[in-house]
Amino acid sequence: RGELVAFSEHTDYNEELYLSRVTEPALWSGRFTLEVAYQYDRPPSAEGRVLTEIPYRLLVESAQLEPLATLHPGRQITGRLLPDNAMAALYRVTVPETADHLRLDISETDADVDLFLFHGDVPADPFTADHLSQTLRSSESIVIDRSSSPPLQTGTYYLLVIDQVSIGHEASFRLSVSDALDAPSHLRGTPSLPDVSSDLDRALLATVEVLAGSGGGGSGCLLSASGIVLTNWHVVRSDNGSPDTDITIALSVDHARPPVELFRAVVIEYSEERDLALLRITGDRYGLPLEPDLEFPRVQLRNQAMAIGDGLQFIGYPGIGGTGSRASITYTTGTVAGFQQTSYGYSIKTDGEINSGSSGGAALDGAFRLVGVPTSIVGEESGQLAYIVPVTAIPAFWLRHLR
Secondary structure (H helix, E strand, O other): OOOOOOOOOOOOOOOOOOOOOOOOOOOOOOOOOOOOOOOOOOEEOOOOEEEOOOOOOOOOOOOOOOOOOEEOEEEEEEEEOHHHHHHEEEEEEEEOOOEEEEEEEEEOOOOOEEEEEEEOOOOHHHOOEEEEEEEOOOOOOOEEEEEOOOOOEEEEEEEEEEEEOOOOOOOOEEEEEEEOOOOOHHHOOOOOOOOOOHHHHHHHHHEEEEEOOOOOEEEEEEEEOEEEEEHHHHHOOOOOOOOOOOEEEEEEEOOOOOEEEEEEEEEEEEEOOOOOOEEEEEEEEOOOOOOOOOOOOOOOOOOOOOOOOOOOEEOOOOOHHHHHHOOOOEEEEEEEEEEEEEOOOOEEEEEEEEEEOOOEEEEEEEEEEEEEEEEEEEEEOOOEEEEEHHHOOOOOOOOOOOH
C-alpha cells in the first residue's frame, strides 16, 4: 500500500474525487491506485434483501490542456474557463526580438483568476512557472523585461490562466498582450461611478471590498468624498506585521456580480489594539492619478450610543456570499445583543449574520449611518455572536483625514 492521497466517504452513495495540478493535495504524473470499499459493519441490503455484492459504475475523466491560440504583443482575446477543462486555459505567446517588455493583463472577469508564465516548454506543474501573478484579485498582471529575473527572452512562452478556487462555475475573461510597460489604454483611467437614489444605494456603493496583495482581504467603508476608507487592521496587515503596500479597492457597481477592482489605496493610520485601519485611495487600479473632480460615495458616522435591542444593518463581502471564486455584495440585518468592555471603551455584540470576508465592512443603524466595523465572530453549532468595533473607537486624530 502506498500513501493515501485523497478520499471521499460521504453517505449519499455517489462519491467523487477531484485532483488537479493546483489542488491540495496536487495531482502529479505517475500511477495511482484507487480503492473502492464498503466500510459499514452491517451487511449491505436493498429492498429488504441482503446483498453479497455491490454493483457500481466508475467514471474516470481527465483534462489535458493544449494551447488554444498563439498570441503576440498587441493582441486581445476573450476566453472562458470551463469545469471540463479544470477551470484552466493555456495559450502560446510569442516574443519578437524587438520587444523589450512583455505585459499580460486579465480583465473583465468575475473570477479569482491567476496567471502562470513559462518559457520554452508546455508546463506540467504551474508552480514551476518562470513568472506568476497569484492574488485574491481577478485583475492580475505580469510585466517582465530584459532585466527581470528570469529575464525576458525572445521566442515562445506558455501562459496558463486558471481559477484555483472554483471548480464548478465557468468564468469568462479578457486577456491583453502588449510589449509596453504600462497597462493598455482601455484598462487605464477612472470610470464614472453609478448615481445613487437612496440611502441604501449609497451605503451599498460606499461599502467596498479590500484586497491585499499579501493574501488578506475583507470589506471596508468609504468615509469621505476624497476616498478615505475605514477597515479592520487585520484585513490589511501583511505577513511580517507591517501594513500591506499592495492594496486594491473594489466597488459594487452591479450588485448581482462581484465588485469591480477600480482603485489603489495605501494605509495612512492603523491601530493593532483596536483592530482598525484607515486607508486613502491614491489612484486607479494601475496607479494612475484620479480625476480631479471625482467624488466618492460615503457613509456618515453615528455619534449617538446604541442600546440593546436596537436594529442593525450589515453590508460586506463574506466569502459565502457567492458560489464562484469571488462573491457579490451581501446585506443582512440583526440587533444589538449586548456590549463587551474593552481597553478602548466597549465593543458591540450582535446576533446579525456576519461571516469571514465581512470584516471591516459596515454595521449601520436604521438611517444608514455607520455604527461600527464587524470584526470577529464567536460561533457554536447552535448559533453565533459577532463583535463590532464602534466608530467611537476611532482615534480622534484620525478624523482630520475626513475633513
